[in-house]
Amino acid sequence: MSAQQERTFIALKPDAVQRNLVGEVIRRFEAKGFKLVGLKLVKPSVETAEEHYAEHKGKGFYKGLVDFITSGPVVAMVWQGKGVVASARKLIGATNPLTSEPGTIRGDLAVDVGRNVIHGSDSTDSAQREISLWFKEGEIADWTPVSNAWVYEN
Numbered sequence: 001m002s003a004q005q006e007r008t009f010i011a012l013k014p015d016a017v018q019r020n021l022v023g024e025v026i027r028r029f030e031a032k033g034f035k036l037v038g039l040k041l042v043k044p045s046v047e048t049a050e051e052h053y054a055e056h057k058g059k060g061f062y063k064g065l066v067d068f069i070t071s072g073p074v075v076a077m078v079w080q081g082k083g084v085v086a087s088a089r090k091l092i093g094a095t096n097p098l099t100s101e102p103g104t105i106r107g108d109l110a111v112d113v114g115r116n117v118i119h120g121s122d123s124t125d126s127a128q129r130e131i132s133l134w135f136k137e138g139e140i141a142d143w144t145p146v147s148n149a150w151v152y153e154n
């Protein structure tokens with residue numbers, strides 16, 4: 001797999017959809033130079049939400065988190081590009097929006113940790129697990145942007 005084929009899973013949470021921030025967040029990923037290869041609006045099942053957040057099971061905020069993520073539509077996406085997993089985490093900012101740097105998505109667009117707009121995979125292993133949880137194979141479409149030569153040196 002080439003570096004440019006790295007993929008991450010990004011979800012715009014129900015607060016992002018309700019607050020009309022979907023376009024703003026997609027714009028930031030597009031402007032950075034990453035490639036959108038999967039996109040859908042879904043109301044996640046409790047099973048999907050629980051599996052997605054399995055690492056937090058038993059924590060005080062777990063039920064609230066699952067209730068919240070299943071409360072409304074989520075925009076599930078797969079973004080592709082060199083270093084996209086770590087770079088997306090930087091674009092997104094720290095978990096608590098009050099401490100996220102200005103210029104990051106959470107730093108600019110959110111206040112509360114339980115309403116922090118967006119999820120991004122924290123490693124390439126998590127990305128693989130989350131992409132296969134949220135997407136079926138035929139729902140991801142690879143394509144070649146005409147801008148590639150202007151985003152990548154080689």
Ligand SMILES: Nc1ncnc2c1ncn2[C@@H]1O[C@H](COP(=O)(O)OP(=O)(O)OP(=O)(O)O)[C@@H](O)[C@H]1O
Nearest residue numbers: 061065094095096113114115116118119120121122
């Ligand atoms: N103390 C908390 N109170 C309420 N919600 C929390 C708290 N800590 C985390 N969360 C919620 O759980 C999500 C997952 O927590 P995690 O520590 O994995 O943060 P993250 O990796 O920055 O976020 P995400 O997994 O959504 O990208 C957070 O995005 C946030 O919505």
